[in-house]
Amino acid sequence: xxxxxxxxxxxxxxxxxxxxxxxxxxxxxxxxxxxxxxxxxxxxxxxxxxxxxxxxxxxxxxxxxxxxxxxxxxxxxxxxxxxxxxxxxxxxxxxxxxxxxxxxxxxxxxxxxxxxxxxxxxxxxxxxxxxxxxxxxxxxxxxxxxxxxxxxxxxxxxxxxxxxxxxxxxxxxxxxxxxxxxxxxxxxxxxxxxxxxxxxxxxxxxxxxxxxxxxxxxxxxxxxxxxxxxxxxxxxxxxxxxxxxxxxxxxxxxxxxxxxxxxxxxxxxxxxxxxxxxxxxxxxxxxxxxxxxxxxxxxxxxxxxxxxxxxxxxxxxxxxxxxxxxxxxxxxxxxxxxxxxxxxxxxxxxxxxxxxxxxxxxxxxxxxxxxxxxxxxxxxxxxxxxxxxxx
Amino acid sequence: xxxxxxxxxxxxxxxxxxxxxxxxxxxxxxxxxxxxxxxxxxxxxxxxxxxxxxxxxxxxxxxxxxxxxxxxxxxxxxxxxxxxxxxxxxx
Numbered sequence: 001x002x003x004x005x006x007x008x009x010x011x012x013x014x015x016x017x018x019x020x021x022x023x024x025x026x027x028x029x030x031x032x033x034x035x036x037x038x039x040x041x042x043x044x045x046x047x048x049x050x051x052x053x054x055x056x057x058x059x060x061x062x063x064x065x066x067x068x069x070x071x072x073x074x075x076x077x078x079x080x081x082x083x084x085x086x087x088x089x090x091x092x093x094x095x096x097x098x099x100x101x102x103x104x105x106x107x108x109x110x111x112x113x114x115x116x117x118x119x120x121x122x123x124x125x126x127x128x129x130x131x132x133x134x135x136x137x138x139x140x141x142x143x144x145x146x147x148x149x150x151x152x153x154x155x156x157x158x159x160x161x162x163x164x165x166x167x168x169x170x171x172x173x174x175x176x177x178x179x180x181x182x183x184x185x186x187x188x189x190x191x192x193x194x195x196x197x198x199x200x201x202x203x204x205x206x207x208x209x210x211x212x213x214x215x216x217x218x219x220x221x222x223x224x225x226x227x228x229x230x231x232x233x234x235x236x237x238x239x240x241x242x243x244x245x246x247x248x249x250x251x252x253x254x255x256x257x258x259x260x261x262x263x264x265x266x267x268x269x270x271x272x273x274x275x276x277x278x279x280x281x282x283x284x285x286x287x288x289x290x291x292x293x294x295x296x297x298x299x300x301x302x303x304x305x306x307x308x309x310x311x312x313x314x315x316x317x318x319x320x321x322x323x324x325x326x327x328x329x330x331x332x333x334x335x336x337x338x339x340x341x342x343x344x345x346x347x348x349x350x351x352x353x354x355x356x357x358x359x360x361x362x363x364x365x366x367x368x369x370x371x372x373x374x375x376x377x378x379x380x381x382x383x384x385x386x387x388x389x390x391x
Numbered sequence: 392x393x394x395x396x397x398x399x400x401x402x403x404x405x406x407x408x409x410x411x412x413x414x415x416x417x418x419x420x421x422x423x424x425x426x427x428x429x430x431x432x433x434x435x436x437x438x439x440x441x442x443x444x445x446x447x448x449x450x451x452x453x454x455x456x457x458x459x460x461x462x463x464x465x466x467x468x469x470x471x472x473x474x475x476x477x478x479x480x481x482x
Contacts, residue, residue: 142476163476168398170474186476188444236474247449247474250457330402334430 012040012066018110022064035224036064040110042223045069045132045157047120047148049100051208052138052162052215054086059216061104061111065223068104069132071116072096083205120144122267125151134222136160136215138208142189143270149174149182150267153258158222162215167204169211169237172230172249173218175258179231184252189274207239288356291346291371293380309339309347309370311358312377316350320377320388329354332361341367348373348380350391394424394471403430417450418461420471435473447474 014022014036025031025039044065046053049072060068076084076091076099084096091099101113116128120139125147129135135157137148145163152159152175159175161182174181214235221227234247257264291299299306308324310317317326327335329349339345345367347355352375359372373379381388394410401408405428412427414420421442425432435446442448448455449472455463465471 166398185447186445190443190445190476234474236472245452245472247452247472248454250454334433 012037014040018064021108021110025063030226031224035226038223038225039064039220040066042134043067043069043132044219044223045071045129045135046138047071047136047144048138048140049084049086049096050074050080050138050140051083051164051203052136052212053100054084055209055212056136056138056216056219057100057104058086058107059213060219061108063216063220064108065111065219067112067114067132069114069116069128070097070100070104071118071120071128072100073117073119083203083208085209120147122147122270125267126155129155129157132157134158134160134219136162136219138162138212138215143274145182146189146273147267147270150257150264153181154265154267160215160218160222162211164203164207164211166202167207167239169207169214169239171211171214171218171235171237172233173222176231178251180249180251181255181258183257184255185234185249187252187255204239207237210237210239288359289371290374292374293382293384296346296373296380297384305343307340307343307345309345309355309358310377311347311349311354316391319391320381322348322377322380324348329358332358336362336365339367341369343369345370346373347371349376351376351378392420392465392467392469392471394420395473397473397475399475400431400434400473403434404428414465416461417448417455417459417463417465417471420465421448421461434475445476448472449474 014033019026022036025036026033042065044060044067046057046060046068049057049070053070053072057068057070074096076087076094076096078092080087081089086103087096087099095117097115097117101115104111104113118124120128129151135148135152137145137159139145139148149159157175158173159182161174162169162171173179218230221229232249232251234249236245236247251258253259256262296306308322310321310324310326311329311332312326313328314326325338327338345362347358347370349355352372355376356372359370362370378390381390392412392414394412396404396408396410404410410424410427412420412423414423421435425435435443437443442461450458450463450465451470455461
């Protein structure tokens with residue numbers, strides 16, 4: 001399988017201090033002084049300092065990649081700590097970029113960190129990508145994945161792709177001259193709401209660690225020009241079975257962006273491409289619209305017209321309920337037509353977790369007037385109606 | 392032959408991760424699968440009966456688009472993999 005020869009970094013030199021630091025690399029013929037100077041001269045752009053970005057950035061820094069660009073506009077959230085290991089408890093509330101840059105420099109002060117505290121868009125992607133040699137895609141939504149892919153093809157940068165869902169992952173290297181791009185594999189995105197997002201399905205904390213390090217490995221191999229990179233190969237990881245499978249990927253000669261006669265020669269509106277209505281960005285937990293049980297009670301007593309959606313299971317409804325319309329969470333995709341998006345909807349479950357997922361799903365499907373009942377029916381039993389059983 | 396069901400679709404296949412079917416072609420195998428698990432149908436096929444573009448089907452390790460698509464012959468011992476696009480990463 002061909003290795004990359006399109007990287008042509010300026011030669012770098014290593015100080016005595018760096019030679020000692022990287023001694024375990026230098027004593028291997030596959031790396032050596034040549035390889036280490038290539039790493040130092042290389043510029044890798046990490047899109048996202050979250051689940052995949054965490055192990056990726058840490059290992060690339062440790063390996064001595066000279067310049068690490070990091071794109072992330074998000075803030076560290078408590079629920080991130082289960083898997084985003086570049087961030088610590090003390091970082092909750094800080095911008096992810098600040099936290100990440102600090103840890104990268106702590107591991108390796110020789111790394112130059114170039115922060116981009118911005119959302120990646122069609123307006124800025126090409127310019128950002130141009131200064132880097134390799135782009136590593138660790139994003140969490142379809143529009144950005146297509147954006148990253150197209151921008152990589154248009155700027156000629158390899159796209160080290162990784163994605164995860166619950167306990168499964170995918171890794172490959174796209175957008176090389178000889179190899180396929182993401183659109184060769186998936187010409188079209190799924191309509192919003194049809195394929196559950198990570199926020200809906202949950203994810204095993206270790207999984208982005210496994211996949212993120214595989215991405216770091218591929219980036220390093222591309223820089224060194226050694227080994228067999230995952231060009232034209234898709235690795236499927238099943239963490240529960242600890243099974244790794246490989247599928248062949250072909251470059252599609254009719255691919256609209258990397259094929260012989262490309263029809264896409266500039267970046268497009270990716271939200272529109274993925275069918276996401278309005279200018280809403282993909283929903284994240286930090287923007288979950290919520291209502292407290294006290295506020296719900298107040299508004300109902302005032303006669304407000306609120307539609308209560310109960311996403312629990314039928315047997316739970318029998319224990320206690322708020323008279324809501326019952327659609328178990330798992331059935332929501334196929335029963336979403338029962339809901340009127342012009343009405344204000346309050347979704348609830350037992351404690352607020354499942355209903356948060358329902359709200360995410362409905363917002364992705366274009367519903368704008370939907371809120372999550374904080375604390376669920378248990379909070380109602382606790383604070384509003386003590387006669388109601390908690391369970 | 393075996394059909395491997397990816398995680399996002401297992402909820403529509405009675406939570407199974409693999410299903411055994413008897414078939415002569417890829418198309419027949421997928422029909423067998425969706426007749427046992429009708430909820431899978433809309434996730435795999437569009438309303439006009441074409442395989443959805445964000446779902447790839449592999450016979451062993453080859454993409455069926457580059458073999459004979461749904462007419463690709465299959466035999467006992469073959470494995471069909473359904474590989475949908477997943478997007479999780481940061482979140």
